[in-house]
Amino acid sequence: xxxxxxxxxxxxxxxxxxxxxxxxxxxxxxxxxxxxxxxxxxxxxxxxxxxxxxxxxxxxxxxxxxxxxxxxxxxxxxxxxxxxxxxxxxxxxxxxxxxxxxxxxxxxxxxxxxxxxxxxxxxxxxxxxxxxxxxxxxxxxxxxxxxxxxxxxxxxxxxxxxxxxxxxxxxxxxxxxxxxxxxxxxxxxxxxxxxxxxxxxxxxxxxxxxxxxxxxx
Amino acid sequence: xxxxxxxxxxxxxxxxxxxxxxxxxxxxxxxxxxxxxxxxxxxxxxxxxxxxxxxxxxxxxxxxxxxxxxxxxxxxxxxxxxxxxxxxxxxxxxxxxxxxxxxxxxxxxxxxxxxxxxxxxxxxxxxxxxxxxxxxxxxxxxxxxxxxxxxxxxxxxxxxx
Numbered sequence: 001x002x003x004x005x006x007x008x009x010x011x012x013x014x015x016x017x018x019x020x021x022x023x024x025x026x027x028x029x030x031x032x033x034x035x036x037x038x039x040x041x042x043x044x045x046x047x048x049x050x051x052x053x054x055x056x057x058x059x060x061x062x063x064x065x066x067x068x069x070x071x072x073x074x075x076x077x078x079x080x081x082x083x084x085x086x087x088x089x090x091x092x093x094x095x096x097x098x099x100x101x102x103x104x105x106x107x108x109x110x111x112x113x114x115x116x117x118x119x120x121x122x123x124x125x126x127x128x129x130x131x132x133x134x135x136x137x138x139x140x141x142x143x144x145x146x147x148x149x150x151x152x153x154x155x156x157x158x159x160x161x162x163x164x165x166x167x168x169x170x171x172x173x174x175x176x177x178x179x180x181x182x183x184x185x186x187x188x189x190x191x192x193x194x195x196x197x198x199x200x201x202x203x204x205x206x207x208x209x210x211x212x213x214x215x216x217x
Numbered sequence: 218x219x220x221x222x223x224x225x226x227x228x229x230x231x232x233x234x235x236x237x238x239x240x241x242x243x244x245x246x247x248x249x250x251x252x253x254x255x256x257x258x259x260x261x262x263x264x265x266x267x268x269x270x271x272x273x274x275x276x277x278x279x280x281x282x283x284x285x286x287x288x289x290x291x292x293x294x295x296x297x298x299x300x301x302x303x304x305x306x307x308x309x310x311x312x313x314x315x316x317x318x319x320x321x322x323x324x325x326x327x328x329x330x331x332x333x334x335x336x337x338x339x340x341x342x343x344x345x346x347x348x349x350x351x352x353x354x355x356x357x358x359x360x361x362x363x364x365x366x367x368x369x370x371x372x373x374x375x376x377x378x
Contacts, residue, residue, distance in 0.1 A: 005373055009341040012322045016239040016342065017247075021231065024248060028227070028255055037259050042224075072225075079222040084263055086222035 029089035040078050041089035045097045048104050049192050054093045057082060060114030061096050064168045066188040081119060100169065106199065109136040111170055119166040123149055127161035134175040137200040141179045163187055169196070181205055219267050223259055226271055231255070233272075233343045234279050240323055240342035241283040241334065250286055254279040273352040276345065280335050280353055287331065325372055332356075333368030340365055 032038040040062065042055040053074055055063040062082065065074045079086050090097075095113050102108035120128050130148035134140050146158035162173040163185055174196040178184045183205050186193035197204035220226075234254060238247040257278050265274070326337050335354055339345040345353070351361035 005369060006341070008322055009326075009337070013236065013240065013342045016236050016323075017244045019232065019235045019248065019251070024231075024251065025227075027252060031252065031256055032259055035256065035260075037256070039263075040222075075222040075225070076219070080219045084220040084223055085259060087224050087227075087259075 025088060029087055029091065032085075032087055033089065033092065037085055038087060038089055038092070039083035039085035041087060041092035042075065042078070043088065043090035043093040043097065045093070045100060047100060049188065049195065052100070054096055054100075055086070056092050056096065057116045057118075059118075060116040061093075061167065061170060062116040062119060063166050064170055066168065066192065068188055096170075103169070104199070113170075115167060115170055117167070117171075120161070120164075123151060123154065123157065124161040124164070126150060127158050128165060128167070128171045128173075131162065131165075131173050131176055132171050134172055136172075137202050138175055139202060140176055142176055142184070143179055145176055159185065172196075175200075177205070220262065220265060220269075221271075223262055226258075226262075226275075227255060230272055230275050234275055237276065237279055237338055237343045238283060240326065240338040241280075242286050243323070243327065246286060250279070250282050253282045257282070270349075270352065273345075273349050276339065276343070276349075276353045277355075280339075283335075284331050287327075287334075322372075325375055326368075329368050329371060332364045333371065336361055336365040337368040337372070 029038065029041070033041070038058075040055050040057055042053060042063075045052045045054060050067045053063070053065040053067075053069070053071055054061065055074075055078055063074065063078060065071075075086055096111075099108060099111050099113060103111070117125055117128060126149035127145055130145045131140075133148075142155050142158050142162070143152070145162070146152055146154045149158060149161075151157065162176055165171055165173045165187065168174075168188055174186060174193045176184065183190055183193060194204040221229075231251070235247055235251045238250045238254070242250050254275065258275055261278075265271075326334060328334075329337065332354060336350055339350045339353060347361050347365070348358045350365065351358040354361055354364065356364075
């Protein structure tokens with residue numbers, strides 16, 4: 001026979017009011033920012049390339065991931081490598097989201113938001129910095145980028161650095177192609193790379209390596 | 218194994234913490250105390266060892282914030298020259314229904330002394346184990362059982378008067 005008081009307490013627990021989680025989340029994000037505790041803010045954004053996950057520290061945008069990457073893995077990486085204070089806080093990402101929207105719509109050619117490159121260091125960071133110098137509609141090769149990063153024979157390493165570019169689109173690794181004339185790799189997949197190159201008006205090679213074209217170095 | 222991103226920690230424990238607070242401080246103040254709890258947790262979060270029992274930890278903070286609020290309310294209370302109000306009489310104890318309605322029962326729980334109040338709310342609002350209740354209260358599992366037992370005993374004494 002169950003105790004009536006304990007039964008009453010359990011029933012009473014079930015009837016406790018439910019919270020407005022979304023509202024509380026927004027207030028929490030604002031309060032965290034006000035108190036200097038919002039080490040990493042993240043938000044999602046729709047785009048012609050599918051949903052994007054964006055994250056920013058107080059220094060700047062630190063991550064852009066396509067939905068090819070697992071969201072939980074991206075957030076866990078940020079918790080591990082930047083700070084565990086990772087909160088959904090869209091406000092900090094508003095300028096970046098706005099500029100991305102303009103970029104995808106063809107109304108913007110260069111980004112004007114501070115970037116935080118802390119997820120790449122040493123050679124990888126130099127690769128990203130060299131890549132960031134390639135202008136809208138321009139192209140370069142893995143070989144050229146490796147050279148600009150101080151390691152002219154480190155072509156494969158440059159390829160790897162770009163494959164793990166934490167800031168796709170902002171750091172335009174889509175503008176880096178193999179000297180062979182093929183499309184080359186892209187963390188977001190070949191369709192996204194092709195889409196971005198066509199957006200910028202340069203046209204895009206097919207992924208095929210057997211096009212018989214001259215090898216230009 | 219590293220600490221989860223704080224957002225995931227909130228997603229996992231926020232509902233239960235708020236339910237505990239709705240029971241402990243009442244629904245009106247629960248949101249504010251939840252906010253205070255989560256901001257305090259956020260502040261301390263990076264200092265935690267990765268192996269921390271995050272559920273017990275967050276309830277420890279929530280319980281402290283709830284106690285703070287209870288103390289603040291007690292300080293604001295206007296003193297009157299009467300004996301303390303007895304727990305409300307619940308009809309039908311021991312014989313089954315009718316049982317008290319939710320607001321009345323939780324009001325009675327809220328009037329318990331802090332340790333008993335915490336033990337009862339942690340057990341029935343969020344179903345923590347005796348061991349976890351001990352962790353939250355900073356006492357042994359046995360002492361937690363005793364607090365819970367005493368709290369229930371006092372609530373029963375308010376029945377059928």
